[in-house]
Amino acid sequence: MKLNIALLAGDGIGPEVIDQAVKVSDAVAEKFGHEIEWTPALTGAAAIDAVGEPYPDETHEVCVAADAVLFGAIGHPRFDNDPSAKVRPEQGLLKMRQKLGLFANVRPTFTFPSLIDKSPLKRERIEGTDLVFLRELTGGIYFGKRGREDNDNTAYDTCTYTREEVERLARKGFEMALQRSKKLCCVDKANVLETSRLWRETVQKLEKEYPEVQVSYEFVDAVAMRLVQWPSSYDVLITENLFGDILTDEASVISGSMGLMPSASLGEKTSLFEPIHGSYPQAAGKDIANPLATVLSAAMMFETAFGLKDEAEAIRDVVNKSLAEGVVTEDLADGGKAYKTSEVGDWLAKNI
Amino acid sequence: MKLNIALLAGDGIGPEVIDQAVKVSDAVAEKFGHEIEWTPALTGAAAIDAVGEPYPDETHEVCVAADAVLFGAIGHPRFDNDPSAKVRPEQGLLKMRQKLGLFANVRPTFTFPSLIDKSPLKRERIEGTDLVFLRELTGGIYFGKRGREDNDNTAYDTCTYTREEVERLARKGFEMALQRSKKLCCVDKANVLETSRLWRETVQKLEKEYPEVQVSYEFVDAVAMRLVQWPSSYDVLITENLFGDILTDEASVISGSMGLMPSASLGEKTSLFEPIHGSYPQAAGKDIANPLATVLSAAMMFETAFGLKDEAEAIRDVVNKSLAEGVVTEDLADGGKAYKTSEVGDWLAKNI
Ligand SMILES: CC(C)[C@H](C(=O)O)[C@@H](O)C(=O)O
Numbered sequence: 001m002k003l004n005i006a007l008l009a010g011d012g013i014g015p016e017v018i019d020q021a022v023k024v025s026d027a028v029a030e031k032f033g034h035e036i037e038w039t040p041a042l043t044g045a046a047a048i049d050a051v052g053e054p055y056p057d058e059t060h061e062v063c064v065a066a067d068a069v070l071f072g073a074i075g076h077p078r079f080d081n082d083p084s085a086k087v088r089p090e091q092g093l094l095k096m097r098q099k100l101g102l103f104a105n106v107r108p109t110f111t112f113p114s115l116i117d118k119s120p121l122k123r124e125r126i127e128g129t130d131l132v133f134l135r136e137l138t139g140g141i142y143f144g145k146r147g148r149e150d151n152d153n154t155a156y157d158t159c160t161y162t163r164e165e166v167e168r169l170a171r172k173g174f175e176m177a178l179q180r181s182k183k184l185c186c187v188d189k190a191n192v193l194e195t196s197r198l199w200r201e202t203v204q205k206l207e208k209e210y211p212e213v214q215v216s217y218e219f220v221d222a223v224a225m226r227l228v229q230w231p232s233s234y235d236v237l238i239t240e241n242l243f244g245d246i247l248t249d250e251a252s253v254i255s256g257s258m259g260l261m262p263s264a265s266l267g268e269k270t271s272l273f274e275p276i277h278g279s280y281p282q283a284a285g286k287d288i289a290n291p292l293a294t295v296l297s298a299a300m301m302f303e304t305a306f307g308l309k310d311e312a313e314a315i316r317d318v319v320n321k322s323l324a325e326g327v328v329t330e331d332l333a334d335g336g337k338a339y340k341t342s343e344v345g346d347w348l349a350k351n352i
Numbered sequence: 353m354k355l356n357i358a359l360l361a362g363d364g365i366g367p368e369v370i371d372q373a374v375k376v377s378d379a380v381a382e383k384f385g386h387e388i389e390w391t392p393a394l395t396g397a398a399a400i401d402a403v404g405e406p407y408p409d410e411t412h413e414v415c416v417a418a419d420a421v422l423f424g425a426i427g428h429p430r431f432d433n434d435p436s437a438k439v440r441p442e443q444g445l446l447k448m449r450q451k452l453g454l455f456a457n458v459r460p461t462f463t464f465p466s467l468i469d470k471s472p473l474k475r476e477r478i479e480g481t482d483l484v485f486l487r488e489l490t491g492g493i494y495f496g497k498r499g500r501e502d503n504d505n506t507a508y509d510t511c512t513y514t515r516e517e518v519e520r521l522a523r524k525g526f527e528m529a530l531q532r533s534k535k536l537c538c539v540d541k542a543n544v545l546e547t548s549r550l551w552r553e554t555v556q557k558l559e560k561e562y563p564e565v566q567v568s569y570e571f572v573d574a575v576a577m578r579l580v581q582w583p584s585s586y587d588v589l590i591t592e593n594l595f596g597d598i599l600t601d602e603a604s605v606i607s608g609s610m611g612l613m614p615s616a617s618l619g620e621k622t623s624l625f626e627p628i629h630g631s632y633p634q635a636a637g638k639d640i641a642n643p644l645a646t647v648l649s650a651a652m653m654f655e656t657a658f659g660l661k662d663e664a665e666a667i668r669d670v671v672n673k674s675l676a677e678g679v680v681t682e683d684l685a686d687g688g689k690a691y692k693t694s695e696v697g698d699w700l701a702k703n704i
C-alpha cells in the first residue's frame with residue numbers, strides 16, 4: 001500500500017518526537033511491504049516565523065492532498081507572555097481543525113500496568129480504566145459569533161450547534177461503542193443549556209438505531225467528579241467542544257500515563273493524529289522528551305486512517321516491550337537508565 | 353445579637369440535615385447570648401408540589417427580609433426522568449440566585465486529617481490542600497439569551513459578561529487572597545473566548561490595586577488537570593459561572609471529604625449558605641445522611657454573614673471533636689458504630 005502522509009512537526013519538542021514516529025512508521029512499512037511518502041509542512045510558531053501565519057495555505061494544501069496527517073505539537077512561550085500578539089500558534093490549530101473539517105477528536109485514556117503507580121489516583125481506583133472521549137471539535141462556542149458591545153464594556157461568545165453536527169459526532173460514538181463494551185455516555189448540561197438539550201434530543205433519537213448500545217446521560221459537573229472517583233466505570237463518552245476540552249485533559253492525568261496518550265481528529269476526508277501533550281518548550285532540542293505518545297499516535301493512524309490493524313498492533317507491541325525492558329526516557333526511568341528520545345526511537349524501529 | 357435567618361430545607365435529605373444545623377446553631381446562639389429567629393419557607397420539588405413553583409414569591413420575600421439564608425438541598429428524581437417537565441426544581445435554584453443577586457459562590461476544599469485516606473487521590477498529593485473557589489453565579493452562559501433557530505434545527509446559548517460583573521467577583525477574590533496566602537489564580541479560556549479576555553483584562557487592571565497579591569492566569573483545561581495532580585498548589589481561584597460549576601465539583605472529590613464541604617453564595621444584601629452535596633433522595637427520611645456539611649455551612653454563615661468568628665470556630669471545633677471521637681454517620685463509620693443523623697446533631701449541640 002502507498003501511504004501519503006503530511007508531516008506537521010510544529011514547535012518545541014514536536015520535531016524530535018515526530019522524528020521517532022517517522023522511524024517507527026518506516027520500520028513498520030518496510031516490514032509489512034508498504035511505502036510511505038512523508039510531506040513535511042510548517043505550522044505553529046515555526047510557521048509564524050517563516051511566513052507570518054500559524055496555518056499557511058501551503059500547509060493546508062499539503063494536508064488536503066495527504067491520506068493522513070501526523071502532527072507534533074504547537075505553542076511557544078513567546079506568545080503566552082504577550083496577550084497583545086495578533087497572530088498566535090493556537091489560531092493555527094483552530095483554523096486547521098475547521099478547514100480540514102476535523103469534527104471528531106478521539107481521546108483514549110487507558111492504563112499501562114507498569115505505570116499505574118505514577119497516577120495521582122490510587123491504584124484500585126484506576127485499574128482497568130479504558131475509556132475514550134469523542135469530543136466535537138469544529139463547533140460550539142469555539143466557532144460561534146463573539147465580540148464586544150456597549151462601548152467595550154460587555155463581551156459575549158455564542159455556542160451554536162445544529163442537529164447535523166451533533167448527529168455526525170454521536171454516530172461515531174455509537175459506532176465506537178459497538179466495537180467496545182456497548183456503553184455510551186452523553187455528557188451535557190441539559191438542565192441549563194439549550195444546545196445541550198439539542199444534543200440530548202439528537203442522541204435520544206439515534207438510540208433507536210443502535211438498540212444494542214446502552215446510553216446514559218450525565219451532567220458535565222457530575223462527570224468531572226466521577227472521572228476522578230471511578231474512571232473505570234466509563235467506556236465511550238461523547239461531548240461538545242468546550243466540555244471535551246476540559247474533561248479530556250482531566251481524564252488524561254488519571255491514568256498516570258499522560259505522556260503516552262495518543263489522539264486522533266477525524267474528518268470526512270482527512271484525519272490527523274497527534275500526541276495529547278504540548279510543545280514542552282523547556283525540553284526542546286535536548287533529546288529528552290518522551291516520544292511514545294507520538295509513536296502511539298502513529299499506531300492509531302495505521303489503524304484508523306488506513307485500516308492496517310496488524311501494523312498498529314506491531315507498534316503497540318514494541319512500545320509495550322520498551323516499557324517492560326526499561327528502554328524509556330527520563331520521565332519514566334525511575335532511577336534506572338534514562339535513554340535519549342532518539343535512542344528510544346532507534347530501539348523501537350529496530351525491534352519492530 | 354438578633355439573627356433573622358430564612359430556613360430553606362428543600363428536598364430529599366434537606367430537611368433532616370437542616371434540622372441538625374438548626375440544633376447546633378441554636379446551641380451556639382444560647383452559649384454566646386444571641387437570639388435566632390428562623391423563618392422556614394418552601395423551595396424545590398416541595399414548593400412545586402405545594403404551589404406549583406420551585407422558588408415562590410413568598411419564599412423570595414422571606415429571604416429578602418432575612419439577614420441570611422440557610423439552605424438544604426433541592427432536586428427530586430421524578431423530574432430527572434421527565435425531560436418534558438415544564439417546571440423543574442433547578443429552575444428555582446437559578447431564579448433564587450438571580451433574584452437574590454447571589455453573584456459569588458464560595459466553595460472551599462480542605463482536608464480533614466482523619467478523612468484523607470477516603471480520597472481517590474494519594475495522601476501525598478492532597479495533604480495540605482486548602483483552596484477556595486470563587487465562582488461567578490449570576491452571569492455567563494447560565495443567564496444569556498438562548499433558543500432555537502432554523503426550524504428547530506439549530507440551538508444556541510450566549511455567554512455574556514460585563515466589566516462590572518467581573519470586577520465585583522474578582523474584588524472578592526483579591527480580598528479573600530489578602531486574608532489567606534495572597535495567591536490568586538484567574539481561570540479562563542482566554543486563548544479562545546472573548547468573555548475570558550474581558551475577565552483577564554479586568555483582573556489585570558485590579559492587580560495594580562492589590563500589589564501584595566500574586567496573580568496567575570491559567571486555562572480551564574490546564575486547571576482541570578492540575579487540580580487532580582497538585583491540588584495543594586492552589587489557594588484562591590476565581591472563575592466564571594460554567595467553569596466554576598465543573599471545577600468546583602471536580603475539586604470537591606479530591607479531598608475525600610466531599611460529604612463535609614460547605615459553601616456560601618454571597619450577594620450585595622443577602623447571603624445564602626448550603627452544603628455542596630445534593631438532595632440524595634435514596635437516603636431521604638432514613639435519618640442516615642451526614643449533616644456535617646450543613647452544620648459547617650452554618651459555621652460559614654456565622655462568620656461571613658454576621659462576622660461572628662468565635663461562634664463559627666465553636667462549631668468547627670465541635671465538628672472536629674465528633675470526627676475524632678467517631679460520632680459520625682454511616683458514610684464515615686468505617687466499620688465502627690454508625691450514628692443516626694439526629695444523634696450526630698444532638699451530640700454536636702450538647703458539646704458546643
Ligand atoms: C490550544 C487550545 C485552543 C486547544 C483547545 O482548547 O482546543 C487545546 O487546549 C486542545 O485541547 O487542543
Ligand SMILES: CC(C)[C@H](C(=O)O)[C@@H](O)C(=O)O
Nearest residue numbers: 191192221442443445446597
Ligand atoms: C442544578 C444546577 C443548575 C446547578 C448549577 O449548574 O449551577 C448545580 O450543578 C450547582 O452547581 O449548584
